[in-house]
Amino acid sequence: MGRQITVDLVPLLKAGCTLRVENYGEVDAYLRVELPNASVICSDDSSLGSLSFDCRDISTSPTGWMEEWLIVHGVPYAAA
Secondary structure (H helix, E strand, O other): OEEEEEEEEEHHOOOOHHHHHHHHOOOOOOEEEEEEOOEEOOOOOOOOEEEEEEEOOOOOOOOOHHHHHHHHOOOOOOOO
């Protein structure tokens, strides 16, 4: 596990993302975020109040594209 990135939902909505809870009402429910360009990322944890994902390095991690998208679109990380 690398760095855990957490983003609040309101900034994602303001950036044009669509949010959906998958498996709503189930123990394994999770947040699915669709970006305006149709890319999709799902939250690593069961917290439905934020997007949370692991990103070891922006240039080599499989989720580095999402961190780059957040930076380019000015979407802030959640306060620690």
